[in-house]
Amino acid sequence: MKLSDNFGKKKTLLLFFPMAFTATCTAEMCSISKEFETYDDLNTVVYGVSGDSPFSLEAWAQREGISVPLLSDYSHSVTKTYGVAFESFPPGANLPISDVPRRSAFVIDRNGIIQYSESSDNPKQLPNFEAIRAKLTNLD
Numbered sequence: 001m002k003l004s005d006n007f008g009k010k011k012t013l014l015l016f017f018p019m020a021f022t023a024t025c026t027a028e029m030c031s032i033s034k035e036f037e038t039y040d041d042l043n044t045v046v047y048g049v050s051g052d053s054p055f056s057l058e059a060w061a062q063r064e065g066i067s068v069p070l071l072s073d074y075s076h077s078v079t080k081t082y083g084v085a086f087e088s089f090p091p092g093a094n095l096p097i098s099d100v101p102r103r104s105a106f107v108i109d110r111n112g113i114i115q116y117s118e119s120s121d122n123p124k125q126l127p128n129f130e131a132i133r134a135k136l137t138n139l140d
Helices: 023-034 036-041 054-064 077-081 129-138
Strands: 011-016 044-050 070-072 103-108 114-120
Touching (some): 011 023, 011 129, 023 036, 023 054, 023 103, 036 044, 103 129, 114 129
Parallel strands (some): 011 044, 044 070
Antiparallel strands (some): 103 114
């Protein structure tokens, strides 16, 4: 999957989330799935991105009825490129789990330019979807 496939055609909303099968991530992706038509009406493609394996993402999507395309960043390279990787997860823990994505959102216009971004150190804090929709509405 390449974001550049959308350039010139659609806006893109990238939603990074820490881990499949967790309560907050499930609530976020299920909510976005229910509002998918809203984003389609805004000429926007939405992707969920996590470091989970593609197999666990598929099982999670089927179990929860998630229709948002879920992308596996199993190598954490995209998470690191966007600068949204936790050094340890959960935050402040001294566990050997690293590079888990922070809950983050990026609005990318049709030209491939990031027009809006937010990232939280609190894995339970959802993005400001009202601000995201407002930005998408104002982009050509």
